[in-house]
Amino acid sequence: MTVELRHLRAFLAIAAEGTITGAAARLHVTQPALSRTLRQLEAHLGARLIDRSTHHLELTAAGHAFRPRAAAAVTAVDEALDPARAGTWPLRLGHAWSALGEHTTPLLRRWKQEHPDTPLQLLRVDDRTAGLDHGTVDVAVIRGDVDLPAEVATVVLLFEPRVAAVAADSFLTRKARLTLHELVGKPIAVNTIAGTATLGLWPPDAAPNDTVEVANTDDWIAAIAAGTAVGVTTTATAAAYPNPAVAYLPLADVPVVPVRLAWRQPPSHPAVPDLIAFARRFMTAQPPSGAGREGFRARRG
Template sequence: MSVELRHLHAFLAIAEEGSITRAAARLHTGQPALSRTLAQLEAHLGLRLVDRSTHHLELTPAGRVFHDRAALAVDAVRTALDPAGLGSWPLRLGHPWAALGADTVPLLRRWDELHPAVPLELRRIDDSTAGLTRGLVDAALLRGEVGAPGVETELLLYEDRVAVLPADSPLAAREVLAAAELAECRLAVNTVSGTSSPALWPPQARPRGTLEVANTDEWLTAIAAGRAVGVSTVATPSIHSHPAIVYRPLTGLPPVPVYFARRRGPGHPALPALLSLAREVTAHHARTTP
């Protein structure tokens, strides 16, 4: 049996819906037919992709790996068959929350000047790889260590950290803060794409608690409401301003590496040019740990 696009669509729908019944309704097919399609795909691969033994359907470890590959394949076919893209091939650059900070606009302007025939689309995606492993973007700007399989990275720069405070916090009156001064505060932690957690502090001097959020908007709102303080990098203030939030330089914590990330293997032909330009516009930053 040869695998067809319908097998990938079926598997992705099952994975995303968490239910064969809901996936069948989404695909406008019957549950038995969808189950057979999944069984055919698993037989072809010789692997179990979906664990049906629990009340809530879950992907097996092999299924999670295959999910990313299937998403990439479907996205590649969709892009290739999109008539709107035949005149030009957009280059999609993802980021989870701060792109290149103050260097973002210079990057976009310089790209438009140098490569007017290749649209550069900047996409914010709340995901640990900004959609890279799901095939939603061609490259991504990522902070912190990147351990996703099949992804290669190049260090662009290091960024110092900042404290992110409610504007009415007593600490907001300070010009510079030390990490130890946040030990009595509750820390807002972005569990999806953040780079800061209590583990950055010594065990005996960690923030007194955490408030977990799933994206940048929730993180900003929690801090603005006075429910927690945050720690980010110097890129954030230029991208995310808020009348109820102030940013202050923070000492005592290590800087954050910023990487240009792409999937291994063939990709958009303009990726080398984008990497070169990203190096150029960030050249004034340190590329080694301060």
């Protein structure tokens, strides 16, 4: 049997809906036809993808592993057949927050100059892999330690110092530099989706007692600006999210954050190798940023 796009769409619909009934309605097919399509896909792969032992269907371990691959394949076909993209094929660069900080705009401009026939599309995706897992992007900016599949290649572009983010009217802004210990008096804003700062930064016997969990950088900034919480981030956030109600202050004695580019092998776009080589060359030529040296000063907008 030859696997067709409808087999992948069927599996993805069932995974998203959790029931055959919901998935059949979503795809406008009958339930028996959808069940038959799923069985054909499982027979081809030689693995059970959906656990049917409960009323609400669950993915098996094989199903969880197959889901991002199926999503990437469907997205790639949809992109290729999109009439609006005829004649152009944008190279999609994903990021969960801050992209490449102060280097983002210069990099995009230089790419446009050197590769005018390949548009570089910057996409923010609130996801730990910045859309790479689901095939939404061709290359992703990844910060910190992220679990990536074996077929994903990475290269380190730079290392970003961490900074504290506090309300601009906080008494903490009287200091030129802060320590993690000085932040424990307030709840810590934690981006649970794609953030690099967790309570693991603090010693176990001196960790904050309270957190404010958010799902994206906008909500993280809002919590800090309101004085509800303080946060730990990198210098890229200070460059990408200046806010008159937020001050960014250097943090002492905390590890820097590696910033990587990640892409699938084989690449989903023919220009991926060009972008990797270009980004490495571009970053190597950049002088040390003011935000990345000991002389970093708090920014308030």
